[in-house]
Amino acid sequence: MKTSNSIQKFLLQRNKEQSEAYCSPDATLWRLQYRARHATEIAALKCMDGRLNLSVLTETPPGIIQPFRNIGGQFDLGWPYFGILLNDWVKYSINRGRDCLILVTYHWSKGDEKRGCRGFDHDVEAARTYTRKLKEQIEFVFGSMHYVVYPIQVGIETDEDALVLHGADGSVLDLGSEPKNAEGDLTSQIKKLYPDMRERMVNDLLPLLVGNLAHIKKIRLSHRPIEDTEHKEQILAIGRGFDWLHLPNKALIIGPYSYNLGDPVATAARILLSNLNEGRIPKATGGVLMTSAAFREEVGAERTIAAEKAKSLAEFAMGTITEHVPELLPYLTSLTGVLNMETRLFTPL
Numbered sequence: 001m002k003t004s005n006s007i008q009k010f011l012l013q014r015n016k017e018q019s020e021a022y023c024s025p026d027a028t029l030w031r032l033q034y035r036a037r038h039a040t041e042i043a044a045l046k047c048m049d050g051r052l053n054l055s056v057l058t059e060t061p062p063g064i065i066q067p068f069r070n071i072g073g074q075f076d077l078g079w080p081y082f083g084i085l086l087n088d089w090v091k092y093s094i095n096r097g098r099d100c101l102i103l104v105t106y107h108w109s110k111g112d113e114k115r116g117c118r119g120f121d122h123d124v125e126a127a128r129t130y131t132r133k134l135k136e137q138i139e140f141v142f143g144s145m146h147y148v149v150y151p152i153q154v155g156i157e158t159d160e161d162a163l164v165l166h167g168a169d170g171s172v173l174d175l176g177s178e179p180k181n182a183e184g185d186l187t188s189q190i191k192k193l194y195p196d197m198r199e200r201m202v203n204d205l206l207p208l209l210v211g212n213l214a215h216i217k218k219i220r221l222s223h224r225p226i227e228d229t230e231h232k233e234q235i236l237a238i239g240r241g242f243d244w245l246h247l248p249n250k251a252l253i254i255g256p257y258s259y260n261l262g263d264p265v266a267t268a269a270r271i272l273l274s275n276l277n278e279g280r281i282p283k284a285t286g287g288v289l290m291t292s293a294a295f296r297e298e299v300g301a302e303r304t305i306a307a308e309k310a311k312s313l314a315e316f317a318m319g320t321i322t323e324h325v326p327e328l329l330p331y332l333t334s335l336t337g338v339l340n341m342e343t344r345l346f347t348p349l
């Protein structure tokens with residue numbers, strides 16, 4: 001194991017800045033005003049790939065879209081922890097009188113198949129089929145709450161960060177090829193895609209699309225170099241509470257949702273190793289295994305349980321890497337801690 005911790009220092013500094021920004025009066029006001037105008041709770045099921053930041057992609061205040069990340073964006077409501085978490089999130093929303101919009105996402109690159117999703121071996125058709133079925137499973141499970149819990153399938157084209165919305169009847173709205181951005185047009189297109197979606201949810205989906213069109217425009221104007229969309233991750237992040245890490249290509253994030261956590265950890269470790277071996281990140285700085293568990297309440301056992309969870313996850317991940325990708329160990333340091341969801345502040349243990 002390496003002892004150098006320059007990325008650790010970078011991470012802690014970055015988290016401190018992001019937490020201060022999140023709690024700043026301006027950001028708090030932006031978030032509160034946005035929430036007051038758009039009450040729908042939005043969750044995004046997405047791949048661990050570091051390029052997919054929906055808050056940036058849709059120009060939405062951080063903290064509005066609740067991310068659930070796993071390799072390939074692969075989830076199953078039958079998994080022990082994921083089913084409970086999603087149901088808790090739905091109950092939390094319904095208790096506040098809010099509807100639930102769930103973005104079931106997959107990703108690919110239009111310029112090069114190789115820049116697509118490694119979770120599906122770059123096979124975008126497989127990713128589409130998987131996420132369509134996942135959307136159907138969510139519809140089935142929350143069927144009695146139809147209209148209130150509404151999953152939609154969304155593709156993310158990572159060269160231009162464009163969203164592709166899949167409609168109920170198989171039709172598609174590709175924002176990467178959408179020449180217009182008049183809100184009226186988009187509203188009618190959303191209604192065409194999702195004829196049974198309630199008006200208030202249509203109104204809350206709309207700003208994500210308007211924001212994505214504005215973001216695509218900026219990406220095109222900036223002529224973002226294509227290398228920037230290749231894998232360059234340096235951080236293997238495991239657990240929950242990483243949505244402050246708003247840096248594309250910096251971290252591979254794995255949620256603790258399924259029976260099989262070992263495979264995603266080993267896959268992510270292999271990606272990190274190939275980033276090092278192929279010179280996309282310097283061997284001198286190496287990588288970090290960051291393990292985090294999230295809590296909301298400072299009082300009671302929630303914070304202590306989160307700390308125990310983070311420690312347990314760190315031990316498990318290190319064991320998995322030692323067994324399957326030992327070549328990575330000389331380049332890896334470890335950072336374990338808890339995240340306060342109210343402030344986004346990460347505290348190392």
Ligand SMILES: [Zn+2]
Binds near residue numbers: 048049119
């Ligand atoms: Zn992926």
